[in-house]
Amino acid sequence: MSQSVPRRRAPRNSLSAELIVDRALSLLDDKGMEAFSMRALAEELGVGTMALYTYFRGKEELFHAARDRVLSTYQPPCTSGRWDEQLRAVCLSMYELFTGQPSVLQLLAEGQAEGDFADAASVTMERVVELLRGSGLDRQAAARAAGTVIGFTIGSAMRQVRECGKEGQLTAKTELLRRRFAALSPERHPALTDLSPELTVAREDGPGQYTFGLDLILCGLRDLAAAGATAPQS
Template sequence: MQQESAGEPRRRASRNSLNPGVIVTAALALLGDQGVEAFSMRSLAARLDVRPMALYTHFRSKDELFDAVRDQLLELTPPTTAGGWEDQIRAIAHRLRARILQYPFLITLMLTRPLSGRETADSAELILRSLRDAGFDRETTTRAHVTLLTHVLGATSWETQWAAQHPDPGQPSMFDALPRSRYPTLAELAPEMRLTAGGPAQFDFGLDLLLDGLRHKLPDDPEAH
């Protein structure tokens, strides 16, 4: 293969080789490396070896690109589990949690960008359909969906923030530094409190509580929904 000489200018990728999928994939990698705050269209263009204006052919602004990244990450396919409604919802919840933990910047995109409905449409459809098929009435189904979704987002956001602030699990936590005279119960339970900072056990604890409560709201006659 012919090598470029030291004085030869670097060839830029053709604008025709760009498409929204290529741009979003590169943006995902760059966001993972730099985070949302440091991200710029110029740095993305440099990674793709194109001029910045080439990106604006496909996305009118950085915010529009962020929305495309967010929507792609939250696209979900139906779970393959053959279990009942609880197994279906567990599978959906765990996949959402895994996606957020894999791409922690997703929380920032969800909290800072206006909601359009598209970003949670896939998960909403899967959860709502599982609940309706189980026999829940319309109002319980929609309220349960919001409750389940906020559990996933809240618990995983807490877990992500804790992990960023406490990279060493063995280091003292904020609970250890509290004055025992003022917070005797917190001081007593500090070792156990560290266990609630995140992880699958804590996530499943909250999810189990929600599912147990929902089970008691199932109508006696599933056909009545």
């Protein structure tokens, strides 16, 4: 019976807060929040668990430092052009940040539970609201529009991260969708069966689906601003 190779321990005095945060972000990206623990992180670093508490009092403090690390390096793009073109660039930048580093979404969700999500996201929120107010939308419409574009961006990124989190996971889900479409009756569902190839491709293309939806939202906002900048009444 083969024996497992013991994990090589980190060299003495090589541990630092920066290294711990870096490895925590990598572990969150690879394994997700559910599999994260201080013990698992210590194993990744090749140190005893108690060594981590020299730098961070607990997981919450470590998460806060990791969140600050990522967000401190991110700035929403300041591009030229019309307000909608600039807003599109900001939203695409957020989507790329979230999908490129899945740990960001997890850390923001954790921060929301602690009550500091608004502070962490304030720079991007400020830019989004600034652009919407500059579009000519009234206050109520601008507020609703901000919630719409940010919510759509976060939700789309979460879906993309969830479905592409494991190798082969998206392929399996796409194949399941294809089989479900194939099982439908053309008589009862003529529209679905006719468009099933395109629906399946759209399901696979998360970034393309997000961009298409974002452009639809921006198209509606442009029309709303041109029509008098008043949000539709419920």
